[in-house]
Amino acid sequence: xxxxxxxxxxxxxxxxxxxxxxxxxxxxxxxxxxxxxxxxxxxxxxxxxxxxxxxxxxxxxxxxxxxxxxxxxxxxxxxxxxxxxxxxxxxxxxxxxxxxxxxxxxxxxxxxxxxxxxxxxxxxxxxxxxxxxxxxxxxxxxxxxxxxxxxxxxxxxxxxxxxxxxxxxxxxxxxxxxxxxxxxxxxxxxxxxxxxxxxxxxxxxxxxxxxxxxxxxxxxxxxxxxxxxxxxxxxxxxxxxxxxx
Ligand SMILES: CC(C)(COP(=O)(O)OP(=O)(O)OC[C@H]1O[C@@H](n2cnc3c(N)ncnc32)[C@H](O)[C@@H]1OP(=O)(O)O)[C@@H](O)C(=O)NCCC(=O)NCCS
Numbered sequence: 338x339x340x341x342x343x344x345x346x347x348x349x350x351x352x353x354x355x356x357x358x359x360x361x362x363x364x365x366x367x368x369x370x371x372x373x374x375x376x377x378x379x380x381x382x383x384x385x386x387x388x389x390x391x392x393x394x395x396x397x398x399x400x401x402x403x404x405x406x407x408x409x410x411x412x413x414x415x416x417x418x419x420x421x422x423x424x425x426x427x428x429x430x431x432x433x434x435x436x437x438x439x440x441x442x443x444x445x446x447x448x449x450x451x452x453x454x455x456x457x458x459x460x461x462x463x464x465x466x467x468x469x470x471x472x473x474x475x476x477x478x479x480x481x482x483x484x485x486x487x488x489x490x491x492x493x494x495x496x497x498x499x500x501x502x503x504x505x506x507x508x509x510x511x512x513x514x515x516x517x518x519x520x521x522x523x524x525x526x527x528x529x530x531x532x533x534x535x536x537x538x539x540x541x542x543x544x545x546x547x548x549x550x551x552x553x554x555x556x557x558x559x560x561x562x563x564x565x566x567x568x569x570x571x572x573x574x575x576x577x578x579x580x581x582x
Contacts, residue, residue, distance in 0.1 A: 345379035346395030356385035404432035416443035416461065424449045436471060494524040497531065
C-alpha cells in the first residue's frame, strides 16, 4: 500500500508506460500533456518518447529528467536530480543509452548520445559526457572512471575464502559489521601470506627441494563452535574455573 501510494518514482514509471504507448500510436499531444501532468504530480519528467526497460526504479525522484531519445535497459536505478539530457536540438538521437543494471547517483547529469555500459555506476553529482564501459564507476566533472579498488579487494577475499573452504556469504562491500571487517582483514592477511608461501615454494622447487603437495583442510562451519571448544579444552586454554563449572 505504501509503495503504491507514496512512491513518486512508481507513479512516474507507470504513467510513462501509458504515455510511451500513446507516443508510439502518434498521439503526441496527449502523451506530452499527460507526461506534463505526471511531472506536476511527481516532480519527475520523462519524455514519452524515451524507451525504458523492465524493473526501472526512480528513488525519491524529484528533479529527474529523462530526454526524448534516451534508452534505458533493464534493472536500472536513477536517484533524485538525475538528468539524461541532450546537448543539441537536432532531431536525432541526442540523449544517452543506459545498458542493464546501471545506477545513476543523485544529481548526476549524463549528457549526449553516449553509452553507459551494463552494470556501470555513475557517482552522484558527476557530469558524464563520454561513453562509460560496462562495470565501470565514473565520478566527477567531467566524469572519469575510478578504479574499483573495493571491488578488487572484495574479489580477492572471495577467492581466498573459497580456497580455504570458508563461506563468504556475509562479506559484502556495504558491510560495516566489525566482525565482518575483522574477517576481511584476516582474509587480506591470508592472501598476502599465501602469495609469499607460493613464491617461496616455487623458489625451493627451482632449487631442487621437493616439498610435496600440501592440502589445505576445509573448515567444517557447521561444527565450528564445537570444535573450537573441544580444541581449546584439549589444548588446556580453558581456565580451570571454567572447566570445573
Ligand atoms: C560513485 C559511487 C557509486 C562509488 O561507490 P564505491 O564503489 O563504494 O566507491 P568508493 O566509495 O570507494 O569511492 C571511490 C573513490 O571515488 C570517490 N567518490 C565516490 N563517490 C564520489 C562522487 N559522487 N563524487 C566524487 N568522488 C566520489 C571516493 O572519495 C573515492 O576516492 P578515493 O579513491 O580518492 O578515496 C558512489 O559513491 C555514489 O556516488 N553512489 C550514488 C549514491 C546516491 O546517489 N545515493 C542517493 C541516495 S538518496
